[in-house]
Amino acid sequence: MSCKDPPAIGEAKLYVQGLHLENLLTKFVIATPPWEPSDELIKNIYSYAAAVLLSPKLSAYKGNIPKNVLFAILRQYRFDLPVGIEHNPANWAKVKNAIEFAFTQLRSKFKKTIAANLKLHAKDKNHAPKAQHKNIFALTQIMVENTQCEVNVLLCRKTFIKDSSTGFWDAVDLELAKQSPASLVVVPMSPSAFHHILKKDPGLHGVDNYQIDETIDALQQDVDNIIEAANVTAVTSENDVEGGEDDD
Template identity: 55%
Template sequence: CEAKAFVQAFHLENLLAKIVVSQPPWEVSSDLEKNISTYGATILLSSKLSAYKGSVPKQILYGILKKHRFDLAPGIEHNLANWGKVTHAVEEALTQLSAKFKKAADVLILPSADRKNIFQLTQDIAKGTQCEVNVLLCARVAFMRKSYIKDSSIKFWTTVDEDLVKIRQKADGDLKKVTKQVLLLGACTVYNFFCLVEPSATSSRLTASNTG
């Protein structure tokens, strides 16, 4: 009986091994790529983001993936090969989004007649994302625009991060103060736009944005 059980167990082990070997290598699904891109855009357009380059946005996105899982297999973080594909997808998505946002800001160097106001620029940047265009987002984009005017080179995002560092230093690292300062820097441009365009809708738009 013991010999028979041993043979059956050995046979079963061989069958399982064949199944594992026959499985195709795991790849990032199109649904997972879409979720990564969607959440990546939300992170990069957040008024609370402390840095655009480096590990900050990536770690936030990894945290979201680990929390919601989507179609990630249990324990995939411990499979270096497969998790490496996830990290590559995250890095690729954030790189593409950053390039898209900077490209949208390139209109600032066009002749004045072809330039876009802050609301139009924010619409272009938020296009294709699930982010609502409101005063908070316009203020963050206005802050980016100030950095862009100062440095539109490939070091643009480094300049944005450096400007954020200066604000954090003035705010002693207080996140609420940092967010408030960023909003104040862009508020003048944003509020002036809403006061000059569609004045009848200004009050309702600002109220909806501030209560959202």
């Protein structure tokens, strides 16, 4: 637009330039791909999901309780979540799906690991000889593979209470609820108090050739603290919002 243009010509040029700018913005919006969880976010979700399931303070493996804890972790640390994504139902559903998928994969891995440790072949009716079993330390090592968790005495405790029977996650959840049925908050057993239980393991599974660290790694301690702070309210805080049933 030139200073010499009559007012009508100047307004026409401004209108055309406005249309051009609007067209460019429209093309930019159309060209922007839908948001998807990044590889980094998926990795973080998986790592923290493992830490949640392996926490000695978790009161249930299935249902909303473990998912609520992980939602709380994501809201606290954000990682690369877009600002306000919780208010975008379509994108937030993708986060929910990623969380549910991570828990499903981990529960399946844990269940198969425990079952494979007791039987040489899945179709075997009888357990393999104890000498062919992995001891609790070796078994826990497998369960923390590809996570940021480290084997310690409390993680071994979580491995100890699992079994490979049909519906064993539900059975384990019932066992956890018995520990404190009123509040659904697990009172953690101290590492030293658990040692007498671990002493029984070599007589049942594998060989006593290991020493278990009592030190809790930083990530696991962080997750344990979050669970301890949120466990009482987690049952109701997200029930209606997150929902969903587990299929394993």
